Amino acid sequence: MLAEPTEISSGTATLLEYDPTASLGKSDAGNLIIAGDNLVALKWLLEDYATAIRMIYIDPPYNTGKRFTFRDNFITASDGKSSSAEAGSHDVWWNFIFSRLHASRELLAEDGVIFVSIDDNEVHNLRRMMDQIFGGSNFVATMIRQSGIAPRQDARFIAVQHDYVVCYAKDSKKMKLNRKPSELKGFVHEDEYADVRGRYRLNKLDRGSIRYSESLDYPIEAPDGTEVWPGGNPEDKKWTWRWSKNKVEWGRENGFIVFKKSRDGKNSVYFKEYEHVDNKAQPRIRTNPYPSIIRGAPNEKGNRELNALFKSRVFDYPKPVALLKILLKMATDKNSVVLDFFAGAGSTGHAVWELNNEDGGSRKFILVQIDEPVQEENIALDFPTVADICIERVRRAAALFDPSQKGGHQDLGFRVYRALARQSA
Numbered sequence: 001m002l003a004e005p006t007e008i009s010s011g012t013a014t015l016l017e018y019d020p021t022a023s024l025g026k027s028d029a030g031n032l033i034i035a036g037d038n039l040v041a042l043k044w045l046l047e048d049y050a051t052a053i054r055m056i057y058i059d060p061p062y063n064t065g066k067r068f069t070f071r072d073n074f075i076t077a078s079d080g081k082s083s084s085a086e087a088g089s090h091d092v093w094w095n096f097i098f099s100r101l102h103a104s105r106e107l108l109a110e111d112g113v114i115f116v117s118i119d120d121n122e123v124h125n126l127r128r129m130m131d132q133i134f135g136g137s138n139f140v141a142t143m144i145r146q147s148g149i150a151p152r153q154d155a156r157f158i159a160v161q162h163d164y165v166v167c168y169a170k171d172s173k174k175m176k177l178n179r180k181p182s183e184l185k186g187f188v189h190e191d192e193y194a195d196v197r198g199r200y201r202l203n204k205l206d207r208g209s210i211r212y213s214e215s216l217d218y219p220i221e222a223p224d225g226t227e228v229w230p231g232g233n234p235e236d237k238k239w240t241w242r243w244s245k246n247k248v249e250w251g252r253e254n255g256f257i258v259f260k261k262s263r264d265g266k267n268s269v270y271f272k273e274y275e276h277v278d279n280k281a282q283p284r285i286r287t288n289p290y291p292s293i294i295r296g297a298p299n300e301k302g303n304r305e306l307n308a309l310f311k312s313r314v315f316d317y318p319k320p321v322a323l324l325k326i327l328l329k330m331a332t333d334k335n336s337v338v339l340d341f342f343a344g345a346g347s348t349g350h351a352v353w354e355l356n357n358e359d360g361g362s363r364k365f366i367l368v369q370i371d372e373p374v375q376e377e378n379i380a381l382d383f384p385t386v387a388d389i390c391i392e393r394v395r396r397a398a399a400l401f402d403p404s405q406k407g408g409h410q411d412l413g414f415r416v417y418r419a420l421a422r423q424s425a
């Protein structure tokens with residue numbers, strides 16, 4: 001890891017210079033913001049962070065051709081000539097992204113994953129490109145994010161309200177993705193095992209099943225001495241117990257089985273489902289796979305968050321912290337290093353701190369944002385480059401977390417490095 005707050009060098013040429021004035025907090029802060037071209041930055045980072053990054057998130061220019069705070073138009077080739085041909089514009093975008101994605105792969109840990117936000121302009125090209133760089137077998141999923149709440153009335157036929165998050169693993173066999181902790185519903189009862197097993201809910205032990213099994217159709221003796229049959233009727237060959245005879249014996253001995261009498265005096269048998277153990281009394285964390293549709297993190301939210309921090313609009317389409325938190329929960333543990341090399345207004349840094357604050361983590365971030373001039377004059381007066389917006393956003397985000405409160409353990413500082421020399425793609 002980078003320890004010294006001096007310069008990062010590559011060969012004889014000094015390429016990045018530490019900027020103590022723009023940095024925040026202790027000089028050994030593990031979080032970095034690099035103000036410069038990401039291709040150059042990725043190559044520098046390789047010296048210290050090869051295979052050290054658990055999660056990369058990028059939100060590159062989508063190539064919409066529109067005018068934002070930052071350049072989102074790759075119709076002009078790097079030689080400055082305008083290409084009116086459709087394919088030309090995609091080619092320029094392709095070359096620009098390809099070289100950077102290629103360089104970033106080396107930084108990913110063997111169990112790491114990369115997420116790329118993208119929309120319909122380039123998603124098809126991005127998939128092909130990532131297949132080439134990461135290998136088709138390392139494709140994990142293309143998730144769909146609801147990007148807009150209100151359908152745009154100026155759309156001709158279909159108002160597009162989504163974009164994508166494409167996910168690849170460095171190596172799908174080694175990748176570590178977390179599952180989503182379940183929302184526990186109905187666990188309202190408590191018994192003498194609550195300390196270890198948590199609360200429980202009751203489920204009926206019998207079920208009407210098209211797959212009848214004789215071995216699961218047997219009488220259970222209730223505490224009052226009566227026999228209870230699945231479905232209440234020994235003749236009914238559609239009902240069975242869910243558990244075998246032996247398992248029910250074990251369940252009775254270990255407090256898993258409950259008998260309930262209905263008004264007509266008949267017994268029913270239930271089993272307890274606990275919060276923290278499975279039905280063999282072994283510890284278990286209840287989880288579900290993450291869904292491929294991401295809701296609750298639209299652009300409106302990202303705009304609101306950033307406007308609240310700056311008291312005015314300073315950047316177009318910052319991603320909401322909520323989106324980044326979902327991805328961080330999926331792909332990191334509490335000590336992971338996270339890289340975003342199209343950092344924009346620094347949402348990833350903000351999200352890393354917010355999640356650390358919530359779960360006691362010590363994740364670190366590395367943000368790279370080019371020092372391109374801000375396209376709008378009134379914003380450029382305060383923030384001449386997009387990198388200035390990024391640095392200021394993360395500085396303002398730090399002030400949201402009270403170091404004396406929960407989550408105060410974490411490093412709310414960052415070191416800024418500035419590129420001195422440029423290297424073209």
Ligand SMILES: C[S@@+](CC[C@H](N)C(=O)[O-])C[C@H]1O[C@@H](n2cnc3c(N)ncnc32)[C@H](O)[C@@H]1O
Nearest residue numbers: 037038059070318319342343344345347369370
């Ligand atoms: C879509 S925005 C990212 C927004 C960001 N995810 C956020 O939430 O604020 C893309 C960003 O990539 C930056 N960018 C474009 N080319 C770059 C390069 N070569 N190196 C670093 N950043 C670059 C742009 O300036 C822009 O800020």
